[in-house]
Amino acid sequence: MGCVSSRDKGAAGSTKRVRKPKPWRHTEAITRTQLNRMREEFWDTAPHYGGTREIWDALRAAAEAELSMAQTIIDSAGVIVQNPDLTLCYDERGARYDLPKYVLSEPTNLIRDNNDS
Template structure:
C-alpha cells in the first residue's frame, strides 16, 4: 500500500543510481611526478587544488566529501562516497560524478604520493 508515485522511485533507485552505481574505491596506482618534488611542494599543490576545486563546477559539499575521502583509508573513503551519493567512475577517484551529473576530476597528486617524493630537509 502506498501512493502511485512511490513505485517508480523504487525502480529508479535499482536501475543504476545511488549505491548500485558506486564502484569499489581502491588506492591509485603508483605514479611519478615529472620532476622529483618535496613533501612541502606536494602539500602546496594539494592545497592549491582544493582551494580552487569548487570553481571547476559542481557542488562544494561534494568537493568537501571528495577531499576527506582522498585523505582517508580505502574503507572510510568508500563509506564517504556512498553516503555523499558520489558516483565513482574510476575506482581510484580520479573521475566521479554527483547525483545531478556534475563531473569531478581529481589529479593523482591529491590522491597519493609520487614514487619520486623527496623528504624535506
C-alpha cells in the same frame, strides 16, 4: 529490461569499490612540502571547476582517509565513482569531478625535505 538510457547500478552507480591509485611519477622529483602546497592549491580552487562545495568537501575527506572510510564517505555523499581510484567521479545531478593523482596518493619520486621527520 530497461530503456536505452537505463543503467545497472553495479555498472555505473556508486557501488564501485574505491581503491588506491596506481603508482605514478611526477614530472620531476618533488618534496612533501611542494606536494602539500599543490594539494592545498587544488582543494582551494576545486569548487571553481563546477559541482557543489559539499561534494568537493566529501571528495577531499575521502582522498585523505583510509580506504574503508573513503568508501563510506563516497557512499554517504551519493558520489558516483567512474574510476575506482577517484580520479573521475560524478554527483547525482551529473556534475563531473576530476581529481589529479597528486591529491590521492604520493608520487614514486617524492624526496625528503627539511620538514620531513
